[in-house]
Amino acid sequence: MKRRLHSLLGLLFGTLLLLIASSGAILSVQPAMERSLATVPARGAVNVADLAAIAVQHYPGTEQIERLPSDAMLVYFTHNGNPGAVLIDPLTGKFIADYQPSAFFSWIKDLHRAFLWDSRGRAIVGVSALAMLILCFSGVFLLASRLGGWKKMFTPIKSAATDAIGPRLHAELARAAVLGLVLSAFTGVWLSALRFDILTEAPEQEATFPTTLAGSAPAPIDTLVALKQVDLRDLHQLIFPFPNDPLDVYALRTHQGSGYIDQASGQWLAYTDYGNGAMLQTFIMELHTGDAYWWLGLLFGIAALTVPVLVVTGTMTWWQRRQNSPKLKGNAAAHLADTIVLVGSEMQSTWGFAQALHKALTTHGCLVHIATMNQLAPHYIKARRLLILTATYGDGDAPASAQQFLQKLEQLPLTFNLPWAVLGFGDRQFERFCHFADQVSLALQLQQWPQLLATHYINRQSGQAFEQWGAALGQAIQLPLSLHYTSIHPATMPLTLYERSGYGEAVNAPTCILGFTPTHSGKALPHFTAGDLVGIIVPGSETPRLYSLASSSQDGILGICVRRHKNGLCSNFLCQLKLGEVANIFIQKNPRFKPCKGKTPIILIGAGTGIGPLIGFIRANTTRRPMFLYLGGRRADSDFLYQEELQSYLADQRLSQLHLAFSRSQQPAYVQDELQLDTKQLQELMAANAQILVCGGRQMATDVASTLDKIFLPLALNIKALKQQGRYVEDSY
Numbered sequence: 001m002k003r004r005l006h007s008l009l010g011l012l013f014g015t016l017l018l019l020i021a022s023s024g025a026i027l028s029v030q031p032a033m034e035r036s037l038a039t040v041p042a043r044g045a046v047n048v049a050d051l052a053a054i055a056v057q058h059y060p061g062t063e064q065i066e067r068l069p070s071d072a073m074l075v076y077f078t079h080n081g082n083p084g085a086v087l088i089d090p091l092t093g094k095f096i097a098d099y100q101p102s103a104f105f106s107w108i109k110d111l112h113r114a115f116l117w118d119s120r121g122r123a124i125v126g127v128s129a130l131a132m133l134i135l136c137f138s139g140v141f142l143l144a145s146r147l148g149g150w151k152k153m154f155t156p157i158k159s160a161a162t163d164a165i166g167p168r169l170h171a172e173l174a175r176a177a178v179l180g181l182v183l184s185a186f187t188g189v190w191l192s193a194l195r196f197d198i199l200t201e202a203p204e205q206e207a208t209f210p211t212t213l214a215g216s217a218p219a220p221i222d223t224l225v226a227l228k229q230v231d232l233r234d235l236h237q238l239i240f241p242f243p244n245d246p247l248d249v250y251a252l253r254t255h256q257g258s259g260y261i262d263q264a265s266g267q268w269l270a271y272t273d274y275g276n277g278a279m280l281q282t283f284i285m286e287l288h289t290g291d292a293y294w295w296l297g298l299l300f301g302i303a304a305l306t307v308p309v310l311v312v313t314g315t316m317t318w319w320q321r322r323q324n325s326p327k328l329k330g331n332a333a334a335h336l337a338d339t340i341v342l343v344g345s346e347m348q349s350t351w352g353f354a355q356a357l358h359k360a361l362t363t364h365g366c367l368v369h370i371a372t373m374n375q376l377a378p379h380y381i382k383a384r385r386l387l388i389l390t391a392t393y394g395d396g397d398a399p400a401s402a403q404q405f406l407q408k409l410e411q412l413p414l415t416f417n418l419p420w421a422v423l424g425f426g427d428r429q430f431e432r433f434c435h436f437a438d439q440v441s442l443a444l445q446l447q448q449w450p451q452l453l454a455t456h457y458i459n460r461q462s463g464q465a466f467e468q469w470g471a472a473l474g475q476a477i478q479l480p481l482s483l484h485y486t487s488i489h490p491a492t493m494p495l496t497l498y499e500r501s502g503y504g505e506a507v508n509a510p511t512c513i514l515g516f517t518p519t520h521s522g523k524a525l526p527h528f529t530a531g532d533l534v535g536i537i538v539p540g541s542e543t544p545r546l547y548s549l550a551s552s553s554q555d556g557i558l559g560i561c562v563r564r565h566k567n568g569l570c571s572n573f574l575c576q577l578k579l580g581e582v583a584n585i586f587i588q589k590n591p592r593f594k595p596c597k598g599k600t601p602i603i604l605i606g607a608g609t610g611i612g613p614l615i616g617f618i619r620a621n622t623t624r625r626p627m628f629l630y631l632g633g634r635r636a637d638s639d640f641l642y643q644e645e646l647q648s649y650l651a652d653q654r655l656s657q658l659h660l661a662f663s664r665s666q667q668p669a670y671v672q673d674e675l676q677l678d679t680k681q682l683q684e685l686m687a688a689n690a691q692i693l694v695c696g697g698r699q700m701a702t703d704v705a706s707t708l709d710k711i712f713l714p715l716a717l718n719i720k721a722l723k724q725q726g727r728y729v730e731d732s733y
């Protein structure tokens with residue numbers, strides 16, 4: 001509901017808000033520009049009587065003095081029948097500039113207030129400001145639920161490796177600008193409501209013009225007591241009496257009120273405060289225009305500058321979600337279906353998988369009803385199985401379309417009982433991988449419904465893992481299911497295999513190091529750095545396989561390390577590729593798996609093909625920051641990948657230390673054993689703010705994490721906390 005409202009308002013008012021915000025940002029500069037020209041005496045330094053005397057001395061025929069909201073001092077005068085308006089220095093009366101309202105700013109103001117139109121334009125601006133206010137509040141609610149609660153509002157906004165940049169930029173910018181946008185929008189709505197009499201305007205109290213005057217000769221202006229008592233910083237406007245008219249008076253408007261002063265006695269003849277309502281109104285008005293505090297106006301202006309970017313990134317996110325959302329044909333009614341598929345998704349990619357499942361089941365004659373998890377209902381009269389596909393968000397929480405699921409499950413009648421299976425979608429880079437899928441499984445187990453098969457997990461939307469789950473599900477429900485998920489991936493480009501070396505045959509871990517160059521002469525490699533991912537499209541399959549990159553485009557070659565699996569479509573394709581043959585690839589950025597910037601030590605831990613990105617990091621270590629590699633393999637004479645290159649980096653100090661562990665050597669050891677042996681050094685490195693990057697198989701990553709947890713115990717550090725600080729990053733598979 002909140003998301004729909006947010007998207008709808010964004011789409012409807014996007015262009016209008018873009019115009020209002022951009023013009024507002026331009027206008028916010030004006031008070032600051034005026035202020036930069038003005039001389040602003042300290043409070044107590046100049047009173048209105050002194051100022052008026054200086055003005056009259058420099059500009060005979062002075063009629064009015066006005067202090068602009070920017071603190072610039074403006075004098076209106078008529079000399080020899082010619083009217084003039086000048087900005088002056090209030091201390092010396094020196095001329096600063098002729099005063100002429102800027103035609104450009106007036107035009108922008110008209111655009112900002114009414115789209116250069118009449119009161120209809122003003123009304124549209126008012127409604128747009130209200131839309132902006134609702135967008136801000138709904139956006140804040142959405143962000144809180146995405147981050148896992150209000151307490152986490154200011155924690156870093158994580159994104160999955162597969163996410164596009166748009167949604168993250170949208171959330172980051174909106175969070176930074178929201179306070180300024182709320183205040184601008186709120187004050188704008190207020191002003192519109194006053195203008196259209198939706199709110200009643202508090203009238204400004206006015207002093208009554210004095211009728212009984214002695215008409216004595218005027219005293220010199222710098223002797224007038226009432227003017228002497230008003231500090232220049234409180235002045236708004238002083239209107240002089242008509243020349244040679246002893247029955248006229250000085251009209252003075254200050255910050256708090258207004259009144260009339262006798263030109264002979266210099267005493268107040270009448271004075272009234274504006275009243276609290278009018279003062280509040282002026283304050284809100286000045287807050288909106290930035291007149292009250294030019295610096296705050298500039299901050300609002302900067303916040304307003306984010307609006308065009310928010311409109312564009314918001315539209316992109318909406319479009320991406322729309323593209324990913326299901327276009328289901330033949331969705332069976334809930335009460336007729338034999339298979340119920342419920343989907344928990346936030347950014348919609350899980351729907352692509354659900355759609356593939358729907359298609360495969362339907363092909364085998366099933367009547368499938370597919371819906372969001374929030375739509376769980378006791379209508380499944382003919383259902384024989386319940387399949388749940390769900391992502392995880394925030395800090396292991398439910399995605400938007402599954403937030404009511406657990407509660408609804410509890411409310412189902414006790415007689416309700418369906419065989420079920422859960423498939424979790426997540427990203428292993430998050431602390432609580434597929435946590436919500438686990439919560440759902442647990443809740444279903446507690447209901448004591450029969451479980452069709454163990455809960456499976458899909459890391460980073462892997463099409464392969466989905467196919468494997470499909471095969472397992474097929475066995476469980478006795479259907480020859482074959483699932484094909486086609487992800488939307490960037491355009492591919494052909495690359496030619498330029499070099500290849502083979503390892504690991506003797507230890508039953510056949511592995512290739514491959515290097516590709518552009519196929520077409522004159523074409524450059526796309527931009528990437530080590531640790532990014534390359535997607536490979538195997539002929540005959542639409543599902544790309546992702547590999548970590550072992551080189552940067554600067555190296556002039558695209559390098560990967562591939563372990564050949566017996567039935568692996570892609571690994572066999574790659575390992576059998578001949579020099580000069582072509583593979584179609586695309587690059588997927590993986591910004592989370594990179595050494596942090598700076599000079600702090602880096603600890604690299606990997607095993608098998610996990611060395612891939614790590615060798616790329618070492619190769620790129622031209623600043624010679626301390627880098628320590630802990631590398632695991634089976635046997636040094638068979639699968640010691642990049643052996644010579646690593647030796648050369650030790651020699652030229654790109655690599656500070658190399659620790660090796662081979663599990664099938666004379667003295668078998670795993671990489672975590674090497675870590676254990678090096679406890680003292682690792683503790684020292686962590687005390688020096690080191691960052692750890694781990695790459696390799698899932699089991700190795702788990703063992704390494706638990707070993708390090710023990711090693712860091714005396715330092716009161718643990719992997720969970722280090723992960724949150726970005727000092728421990730994993731790329732495991």
Ligand SMILES: Cc1cc2nc3c(=O)[nH]c(=O)nc-3n(C[C@H](O)[C@H](O)[C@H](O)COP(=O)(O)O)c2cc1C
Binds near residue numbers: 157346399431
């Ligand atoms: C802000 C954010 C938070 C996430 N939190 C987690 C998490 O805690 N655990 C996890 O396994 N995956 C997490 N993910 C990854 C998503 O669950 C994963 O990318 C999933 O495939 C997205 O599915 P969807 O596009 O259908 O929403 C998170 C992703 C984002 C953008």
